[in-house]
Amino acid sequence: MAKYKIVHDIEECIGCGACAAVCDNWVMEGDKAKEIETEFDEIGCNQDAVDSCPVDCIKIVEEK
Ligand code: SF4
Numbered sequence: 001m002a003k004y005k006i007v008h009d010i011e012e013c014i015g016c017g018a019c020a021a022v023c024d025n026w027v028m029e030g031d032k033a034k035e036i037e038t039e040f041d042e043i044g045c046n047q048d049a050v051d052s053c054p055v056d057c058i059k060i061v062e063e064k
Helices: 018-022 044-054
Strands: 006-008 024-027 033-037 058-062
Touching: 018 024, 018 044, 033 058, 044 058
Parallel strands: none
Antiparallel strands: 006 058, 024 033
């Protein structure tokens, strides 16, 4: 089982593109962002995506 999981509140996403600019796990799809991989063992640049999001709609949760 993967260690971390992304929870993206797509309703809150304003489509600014910041996450996709800093992390290649994020792509823009229309006016919303989408993660490519949702579960992973290493946070990597997904942490940058979290930190760059102006509306805090990306969370990384640790799987138990
Ligand atoms: S940084 Fe946040 S608001 Fe901007 S596109 Fe990514 S998820 Fe959406």
